[in-house]
Amino acid sequence: MAAGEAAGDHGGGAHGITGELLLDGFILLGAALAFVLLFRRLGLGAVLGYLIAGIVVGPFGLGLIESGESILAVAEIGIVLLLFLVGLELAPARLWRLRRDIFGLGLSQVILCGLAVTGLVLLSTNFTVAAALAIGLPLGLSSTAQVLPLLQSEGRLNTPLGERAFSILLFQDLSIVPLLTVVAVLSRAPADPGAPPGWLLAIYAVVAIVGLVLAGRYLLNPLLAIVGRFAERELFIVTGLFTVFAAAALMDSLGLSMALGAFVAGVMLADSPYRHELEADVDPFRSILLGLFFLAVGMMLDVDVVLDRPFFVVGMAAALVVTKVAIIFALARAFGVKARAAFVLGLLLSQGGEFAFVLFTEAERALLVTGAASSLYGAVVTLSMATTPFLMALAKRFGGVKASTRDDLAGPxxxxxxxxxxxxxxxxxxxxxxxxxxxxxxxxxxxxxxxxxxxxxxxxxxxxxxxxxxxxxxxxxxxxxxxxxxxxxxxxxxxxxxxxxxxxxxxxxxxxxxxxxxxxxxxxxxxxxxxxxxxxxxxxxxxxxxxxxxxxxxxxxxxxxxxxxxxxxxxxxxxxxxxxxxxxxxxxxxxxxxxxxxxxxxxx
CATH class of the missing domain: 3.40.50.720 (NAD(P)-binding Rossmann-like Domain)
Known part of the structure; x- marks a missing residue:
């Protein structure tokens, strides 16, 4: 009897967990559907719709979902898949052709914008230099998840403007690892005695990248050839996800960025004849998980902190946008870009990016900033993202980004x-x-x-x-x-x-x-x-x-x-x-x- 009761309790508990997950999923997806449709209709973009949906249903809104941390842990896979798809676009020949924009313009943008925004933080707060760097450097990054889909939808990704924006965003994505290292160096949290030193991590990174490239050449491409003979789409999906997770897990086990591993996996398949098939199969998972990521970020945004200082949030977001437009314009002109295109490039990359949320979280763990400060500057990033659609409307007047007017063409x-x-x-x-x-x-x-x-x-x-x-x-x-x-x-x-x-x-x-x-x-x-x-x-x-x-x-x-x-x-x-x-x-x-x-x- 007791065993039967225990079994019944266990089954009821499992059923309860499943029901709770289903209810949370229903609430999250319903809110996402409603707000993304609304914001798309208003021309404000899907990213902002996901963020607002998360705020509304989260613990600081209506309280329909209690916590965003557990959702964020799963949703970060969306960032990993995004970096994999970015890597798929970068055949080695194209990477070499764009090297000047990636490692010249991209590096200059990350350093100058990060330091300039750090200066803004120091001038507007009483933060220490370490805390200002932990906030300012991430704010120098832009939103890959917002800009790349915009360029793709407008058919501008392979234009000179699109390639320069892509190059800067790529270097920003690559800079996540060194920025995380900066946060770790500045950390006030007790050091992990088992953590390897920085020089050893660098060696790990090089060995892992070389190993991934060799695995792609001698193991993965032959595997894809075998899968291709069966012409089963499900096998391509499994193979694509296996590749991403294996590369990300390898990097994570070495204490490195999962996103970097996924990016390397994408690059090593960029010349594969199955690149387009993999891209089509993985992209739906990326879209769903990336949307879930922004939902979780919105849920974790402390609305009370933002409402206490609304003028600071608006002023800081405006200062962020103006500063980044000015610096990117000047850099682009120095790299030979015409004035009109340089200005449009600045407008396109003026917002804060999704990786800022990741870095803010790491800064909290490192005891560099409080949760309230993280929420405050998270609101700055969110508001700066909201300005992008309006700035792109301004950019169209300069001929930099054309609106897509061909939604009447039937697909195969x-x-x-x-x-x-x-x-x-x-x-x-x-x-x-x-x-x-x-x-x-x-x-x-x-x-x-x-x-x-x-x-x-x-x-x-x-x-x-x-x-x-x-x-x-x-x-x-x-x-x-x-x-x-x-x-x-x-x-x-x-x-x-x-x-x-x-x-x-x-x-x-x-x-x-x-x-x-x-x-x-x-x-x-x-x-x-x-x-x-x-x-x-x-x-x-x-x-x-x-x-x-x-x-x-x-x-x-x-x-x-x-x-x-x-x-x-x-x-x-x-x-x-x-x-x-x-x-x-x-x-x-x-x-x-x-x-x-x-x-x-x-x-x-």
Whole structure:
């Protein structure tokens, strides 16, 4: 009987915990839904909506949720996933190209803005220098979670302005580790006797980064290739999350930043053919957990402290924004950025960032600042974030950030099932798709240029918007069921890594590709593609035939010349692929100094 009662108590306790979690989840998600929708509608952004929702339901608001600390512990995984996705955008070649902006402009911004805001804190309070640094240095950072989605939604991330903003934000994210180290050095809390010295942590960091890079190259990429053969999206999700958590856990076990580990994991996969698939699979988890992070931050904001000093909060937020705009403008001008773009860059990065909340928490643990001070400056960060949408409206007047007005374009996920998918609906793709339609083959058309989609619509063609080289987007378009995918894009955007990922994701689908020239064809490598078509080859052959006809050459000679040219071209291409040298088989060409003889006697 006692055992039965104990079992019943245990089951009831578990049920009670589950019910409590469900109720908390219902309250949090409901508040988030309501406030994010409202703030999106007002053009104020999702981040501010999450923060206000957390304030309203938290212990300092309506008290519907008792504590935000436990939620914050889980939600910090959202920051980790954000850094992983940032790393995925940074192929080593791009990282090297942006090195001046990252390590020059980014470093200068973190140091100068951090020290300037520290000076503001010292002038406006009676804080010690250590406490002012613990508050001022974090306030010098900007909001990656707010700025990057804004640039992505406006299609400006890969513009010069977007890349400079990205470079500064990246260095800010990298600076979290040294800033945490600064807080630890200034700490007034009793030292942990088991903690390793700083120089040993630096060695740990280097060894861990090298180890992660080697693991990515020799273990993770082969694992992704195996997963890709199964074409199971769930496996990609598991593999992506496993990669992030493994890298973050490794860094955390060494006493380093989990976010740094996730970032390194992203960088080592940035050149992977599965980058876009991983990005699409991990991003929903990042969005949810990052929203939960901002909810928890809002819940921990002591509203009473803020209400006691409202003018200080407003004045400090205004001073923060003005100071950062002025410094970033001056730095950007020093790095050769034009005045208008420099001013827009300053407006874009003028707010405080989400990592300030993390650093404020560490400063509290280090006994550098009180909980009241942390809440007060947390409110300053929140208010500065609220100014960003209004400042971006001002930036649009300067032509720096254009509003996205194309929310009317249908994505490939809305397309009905089709026998073929044609990627690229320019001049080449139009001809290909019309011939397929003439044979009564259902076709899904995809293009990434809104103007081209509009033009095609004028002729009654439904073209879906998106990057048709992404595996996740092709899957949405029904590539698993399609009999063929035809890449009719301009230029050389289709490369070997993308083609390999597409081939492995859709092994039962035929793939044909338009290639720009011989170099592009060779660059695609041996990916078992079903057909490649050099865009000018056939028209050039047709023109040469017409010229020979006009000078009255015999038809049989014209046919023999074309046949011999095609044979030599194929043989030369095979030699170039085998030797990896564009000059291989030069003697196969007609007219060269060492060309092979051909009996092209004129039989007119």
């Amino acid at each position: 996920g809305e397309a009905p099932a089709a026998g073929a998918i044609v990627v690229g609906h320019g001049r080449y793709g139009q001809t290909v798709s019309q011939m397929l339609m003439g044979a009564n083959i259902p076709v899904t058309l995809i293009d990434s240029k809104p103007d081209q989609i509009d033009l095609s619509g004028e002729f009654g063609r439904k073209v879906y918007y998106g990057d048709g080289l992404r595996v996740d987007l092709l899957r949405e378009a029904g590539a698993d069921e399609a009999r063929a995918i035809l890449f009719c894009n301009d230029g050389t955007a289709l490369d070997e890594t993308r083609l390999e990922a597409i081939r492995m994701a859709f092994p039962g689908t035929r793939i044909l590709a338009r290639v720009f020239d011989r170099r592009h064809l060779l660059a695609l490598g041996d990916n078992q593609i079903d057909g490649t078509f050099r865009e000018v080859l056939e028209s050039a052959i047709s023109m040469a035939r017409k010229a020979m006809e006009l000078v009255d050459l015999d038809d049989s000679l014209i046919d023999r010349v074309e046949e011999e040219f095609r044979k030599r071209d194929c043989d030369r291409l095979a030699m170039q692929k085998e030797e990896g040298d564009l000059h291989a088989g030069a003697e196969m060409s007609f007219g060269g100094p060492e060309s092979l003889d051909f009996d092209g006697t004129d039989k007119r």
